[in-house]
Amino acid sequence: MTIDDTDRKLLAALQEDAGQSYAALGQAVGLAAGSAHERVRKLKAAGVIKRTTIEVDQAALGHGVLAFVLLDADAWMGDAPTLHALEAIPAVEEAHIIAGPASVLVKVRTVTTEDLQATLRALHEVAGVTSTQTIVVLESYFERSPAVM
Helix, strand or coil, X not given: CCCCHHHHHHHHHHHHCCCCCHHHHHHHHCCCHHHHHHHHHHHHHCCCCCCCCCCCCCHHHCCCEEEEEEEEECCCCCCHHHHHHXXXXXXXXXXXXXXXXXXXXXXXEECCHHHHHHHHXXXXXXXXXXXXXXXXXXXXXXXXXXXXC
């Protein structure tokens, strides 16, 4: 599928507010509601739009502890068992195989520092993990979705 400027504008508008109507989307990009709907359907069918979701303020829900954890390992971590082990830890929001000072980078969000400590214990139990380095976020300036280029 070829993505044109109108598709990019639609994607940017959806990233701002995925719940807006097709009429509002169409108006934002100069299309009729039906045309906007059809383009969004095609973007979904092509896998460009993976899912539609909402953004939740985790701190407002009491999940005020945010940390990034580097996992060192004695073996390759880019396989299904590692994926499933990390997915099974509820506090892990993201996991990335990386090049650099560690093998895996995970984003963790918890209610308390005690919960963070329990999460770190669970991460140490993942097969192959030899150590962790934890960076606790004191304040976030902003978080945003990547720009649609």
